[in-house]
Amino acid sequence: MIIEQIVGNVEDIPSSGRHIEKVYLSSDDLVKRIQRVTTDHGKEVGIRLKEPKDLIDGDILYMDEHNMIVISVMNDDLLVIQPANIKQMGEIAHLLGNRHLPAQFEGEDMLVQFDYLVQELLEQLDVPYSRQIRKVKKAFRHIGHHHG
Structure with missing residues (x-):
């Protein structure tokens, strides 16, 4: 799965009962437009953002009617x-x-x-x-x- 744009942020879009998978990133990784990450459920995800935008905590990489993949920044x-x-x-x-x-x-x-x-x-x-x-x-x- 390749992510090219952010769907939104969990502060603005409620999970509405969706299953949430998290991608844990260090604050340094938030500035990278292209990277390969793994969710807490072992799913590999490629991030290749079209827009030059930093990721922030709570950004939704993927969402369908049942699932969400969300950025969680590590301490x-x-x-x-x-x-x-x-x-x-x-x-x-x-x-x-x-x-x-x-x-x-x-x-x-x-x-x-x-x-x-x-x-x-x-x-x-x-x-x-x-x-x-x-x-x-x-x-x-x-x-x-x-x-x-």
């Missing part, structure tokens, strides 16, 4: 940064940007994939953070640029 090892004020947020964002580390935001939390150097930096700057194993909804996207 990441994260630093959950909770800056005390806007100045601290700006400083951390600047320092992470200099290291080309992608970040995501969920509510007041800034999320970055665990990196011991970032952890040391947060401790040196006395920035509140915690290390958590948790699921992110979308990929950590590296944005390419050059220093000119």
Whole structure:
């Protein structure tokens, strides 16, 4: 089976009693348009998306009247940064940007994939953070640029 487009997302389309098979992906795999995956029931699926779109947690790869194949993102090892004020947020964002580390935001939390150097930096700057194993909804996207 080759999947060329996403049907929708389980947040928008209820399963309505359909059997759900899951494809477990790391957050890094969400940016890949072409990949071969295996469902939790052992079914091989090829993904070859026509549109340049990142996959997100809950995306439906396939659906018929009885079955759904759904993306489930595996947990990441994260630093959950909770800056005390806007100045601290700006400083951390600047320092992470200099290291080309992608970040995501969920509510007041800034999320970055665990990196011991970032952890040391947060401790040196006395920035509140915690290390958590948790699921992110979308990929950590590296944005390419050059220093000119």
